[in-house]
Amino acid sequence: MSTISTQHDSGEQIDYLELDQIIETDFHEDKENLIMILQAIQRRYNYLPKPALLYLSQKLSIPYSRIYEVSTFYSTFSLEPRGRNIISICTGTACHVRGAERAKEQIESTLNIKDGGTTEDQRYTLESVRCIGCCSLGPVIKINEDMHGRIKPDEIKKVLNQYE
Ligand code: FES
Numbered sequence: 157m158s159t160i161s162t163q164h165d166s167g168e169q170i171d172y173l174e175l176d177q178i179i180e181t182d183f184h185e186d187k188e189n190l191i192m193i194l195q196a197i198q199r200r201y202n203y204l205p206k207p208a209l210l211y212l213s214q215k216l217s218i219p220y221s222r223i224y225e226v227s228t229f230y231s232t233f234s235l236e237p238r239g240r241n242i243i244s245i246c247t248g249t250a251c252h253v254r255g256a257e258r259a260k261e262q263i264e265s266t267l268n269i270k271d272g273g274t275t276e277d278q279r280y281t282l283e284s285v286r287c288i289g290c291c292s293l294g295p296v297i298k299i300n301e302d303m304h305g306r307i308k309p310d311e312i313k314k315v316l317n318q319y320e
Pocket residue numbers: 246247248249250251252286287288289290291292294296
């Protein structure tokens with residue numbers, strides 16, 4: 157396909173040339189690479205935009221229903237637009253006893269969103285997760301790839317402000 161890009165409902169611009177690059181060049185239009193292609197699309201858009209999945213369905217000759225099924229099976233995939241920064245708050249046992257709930261409430265009130273929500277400016281998405289493997293540092297939040305351990309509610313705002 158030529159350099160066509162379209163804007164869909166969420167305001168996201170879909171660049172089909174870029175999708176071709178992922179599907180054809182990076183993953184050789186191989187159905188076996190479906191999950192890796194979905195991961196690459198999600199890395200690019202932070203979620204899986206429906207027009208990109210429809211296009212993928214055509215390119216790989218896989219029914220859209222099958223792609224949808226795979227996209228909803230794995231919790232790492234999101235079909236809804238997510239923020240530029242993903243805040244994962246650990247609600248595992250060790251973090252829970254060290255005050256994760258208070259930290260979570262502080263994030264929710266600071267950003268005016270609930271667990272699973274995205275701020276209106278698409279700057280942040282908040283997600284609860286189970287143990288992220290550094291229990292001794294609890295309560296822990298992970299923002300994108302950065303870990304913030306022993307986080308105190310009064311430090312939350314300052315930490316969040318580091319992420320545009
Ligand atoms: S319980 Fe939170 S990192 Fe393990």
